[in-house]
Amino acid sequence: xxxxxxxxxxxxxxxxxxxxxxxxxxxxxxxxxxxxxxxxxxxxxxxxxxxxxxxxxxxxxxxxxxxxxxxxxxxxxxxxxxxxxxxxxxxxxxxxxxxxxxxxxxxxxxxxxxxxxxxxxxxxxxxxxxxxxxxxxxxxxxxxxxxxxxxxxxxxxxxxxxxxxxxxxxxxxxxxxxxxxxxxxxxxxxxxxxxxxxxxxxxxxxxxxxxxxxxxxxxxxxxxxxxxxxxxxxxxxxxxxxxxxxxxxxxxxxxxxxxxxxxxxxxxxxxxxxxxxxxxxxxxxxxxxxxxxxxxxxxxxxxxxxxxxxxxxxxxxxxxxxxxxxxxxxxxxxxxxxxxxxxxxxxxxxxxxxxxxxxxxxxx
Numbered sequence: 634x635x636x637x638x639x640x641x642x643x644x645x646x647x648x649x650x651x652x653x654x655x656x657x658x659x660x661x662x663x664x665x666x667x668x669x670x671x672x673x674x675x676x677x678x679x680x681x682x683x684x685x686x687x688x689x690x691x692x693x694x695x696x697x698x699x700x701x702x703x704x705x706x707x708x709x710x711x712x713x714x715x716x717x718x719x720x721x722x723x724x725x726x727x728x729x730x731x732x733x734x735x736x737x738x739x740x741x742x743x744x745x746x747x748x749x750x751x752x753x754x755x756x757x758x759x760x761x762x763x764x765x766x767x768x769x770x771x772x773x774x775x776x777x778x779x780x781x782x783x784x785x786x787x788x789x790x791x792x793x794x795x796x797x798x799x800x801x802x803x804x805x806x807x808x809x810x811x812x813x814x815x816x817x818x819x820x821x822x823x824x825x826x827x828x829x830x831x832x833x834x835x836x837x838x839x840x841x842x843x844x845x846x847x848x849x850x851x852x853x854x855x856x857x858x859x860x861x862x863x864x865x866x867x868x869x870x871x872x873x874x875x876x877x878x879x880x881x882x883x884x885x886x887x888x889x890x891x892x893x894x895x896x897x898x899x900x901x902x903x904x905x906x907x908x909x910x911x912x913x914x915x916x917x918x919x920x921x922x923x924x925x926x927x928x929x930x931x932x933x934x935x936x937x938x939x940x941x942x943x944x945x946x947x948x949x950x951x952x953x954x955x956x957x958x959x960x961x962x963x964x965x966x967x968x969x970x971x972x973x974x975x976x977x978x979x980x981x982x983x984x985x986x987x988x989x990x991x992x993x994x995x996x997x
Contacts, residue, residue, distance in 0.1 A: 635996040637668050643992050648673035652981040653953055655683035655846065656970035658989070659883040662997050663963045664891060669883070676847040676859060677975065688823065688843045688880050689969040690863050692950030695879035696792050698824070698889060699811045701740060701914065701926025702906075703799045706814045709910045712802050715740070715925065722798055725773055734781050736798070739791040740914075741921040745777035746790045753865040757853075764870045769797060785921050789866070789876040796875025808873045818905050819892055823885035827860060829872040845880070846971040848952050857975065863952050877951075883967045890958050890965050897960060915946050915960060930957075936983075938990035953982055957990060966993050 644658055655673030659666065671683040691698065707713040713722070713736060720732030731744075738744040752771055756764045772794055779786070796807050803810045808826035816824050823843075848863040850856070862868045864877035872878050895901040897915060899908040914925040923929055927946035930937045937947055937957040941964075947957035953972030958965045968989060972982045 637996055640668060640989070640992050640996060641670065643989055644670070644672045647985055647989070650981070651979070652985045653970035653972040653979070654974050655687075656953070656968060657683060657685060657687060657689075657883045658993075659887055659965075659967040660993050660997060661887060661891070661965045664895070666887070667997055668993070675844060675971065676857070678847075678857065681844065683846065684844065685884065686823075686844065686882055687846050687969075688860075688882055689846045689954055689971070690848050690858075690950075690952045691879045691881050691886070691954050691969075692864060692877050692952040693789075694881075694886070694948055694950045694954050694956065695877050696875070697927045697946075697948045698881075698886065699807065699826075699879045700792050700795050700799065700875040702815050702889075703803075703807060703811050704736065704740065704795060704926065705906060705910055705914055706810075707799065707802055708913075709907055713798070715913075719794070723794075723801060725769075729773060730777050731773075731781075736795070737918065737925065738781055739795050740925040741785065741918050741923050742787045742791060743782055743785045743921050744788065744791050745779050745781040745783070746775065746786075746788045746794075747778050748786055748788050748790075750775065750790065751865065753869040756866075756869040761871075768793065768866070768870050772797070785923065792875035793866075794875070796873075799875070806873060807875065808878075815889075815905055819888055819903055821885050821888050824879065824881035824889065826873045826878045827862060827880055829861065829868060846969075847974045848971060849973045849977055850975040863973065883969050886956055886967050886969075887965060890956060890967075894958060894960065894963060894965065934987075936986040936990070938987040938994060940991060940994035949986075951977075955986060964994070964997060966990055 654677050657671045660668040671685050673683050675681045675683050715737040719726040719734045726732050734744045799807050845860040847857050847859040862872045862878050867874040867877040896906050896911045924946050928948050930941050930945050941959050942961040944961040945959045949955045953970035956967045
């Protein structure tokens with residue numbers, strides 16, 4: 634294996650050029666970690682240094698690493714299957730324009746739902762205890778913007794509905810379900826949701842012992858976010874949603890992805906997921922160009938760069954997080970950064986991501 638010094642230099646240069654204030658890069662091949670190093674600062678105002686144990690707001694990595702895995706578990710338990718339609722799973726959708734949307738459509742982002750709506754602008758003005766139900770009433774009424782199955786449009790709303798499904802079928806909150814069924818059996822303590830207190834009765838999830846990477850200086854919350862979910866819609870409904878809300882370390886993400894990779898090849902020690910279920914979810918779904926809940930490398934301009942095989946899955950998070958996993962080569966690359974700190978206007982990471990992935994892949 635070639636020296637990883639160029640990768641190290643690349644990360645140092647990114648901090649120096651303000652691609653992000655700080656970050657952690659972890660790469661592994663065939664189950665062995667070959668690179669794991671932290672760079673820069675967790676918070677430019679406090680000057681705290683990033684470490685390998687820094688906890689990041691994983692943003693949309695919540696979709697594959699929490700919500701999708703919860704759906705996978707329910708499919709494995711035979712309580713769901715990808716072909717089931719909304720009208721039969723959630724009776725509220727019966728008789729609406731969304732009743733024929735399937736679990737597969739939601740996971741592949743071709744349901745016809747819009748990508749994003751700033752629901753928080755209204756939700757933040759109503760009593761906290763009413764917000765989750767109000768959000769779900771908005772999801773029920775939200776008009777489709779194109780026919781189901783006809784076009785892929787990456788959608789937060791679809792994963793809010795998947796959260797609703799998981800909670801309805803399991804009878805418990807998404808964060809508790811995924812922790813009990815997946816994270817805890819794998820011994821993962823550094824992947825978790827942080828609940829914002831909605832009822833004034835339930836204590837806020839403790840953040841003791843963890844150092845958090847700061848995200849944005851939020852204009853409406855009037856504070857630099859650190860240990861509070863960045864996504865506005867997730868924040869106002871309590872910090873736990875299907876599209877965002879998960880926090881974690883690079884090592885925690887790696888443990889989870891390693892379980893999926895070894896399970897894919899039927900050599901997982903823990904066996905949290907059956908190999909046939911993993912293979913089903915990580916397979917490209919027809920014309921959608923995506924796997925179930927996971928992204929696939931695009932033909933050109935992929936954030937994964939030039940060297941990940943077609944048999945790869947990954948995902949990006951708005952806060953500056955990402956992972957790519959080459960199933961064929963058994964390579965995992967996790968890049969966690971705080972690129973939105975202190976402002977989301979910094980988009981230099983778009984050019985940086987493919988370059989760092991190419992640099993890593995050229996050496997391993």
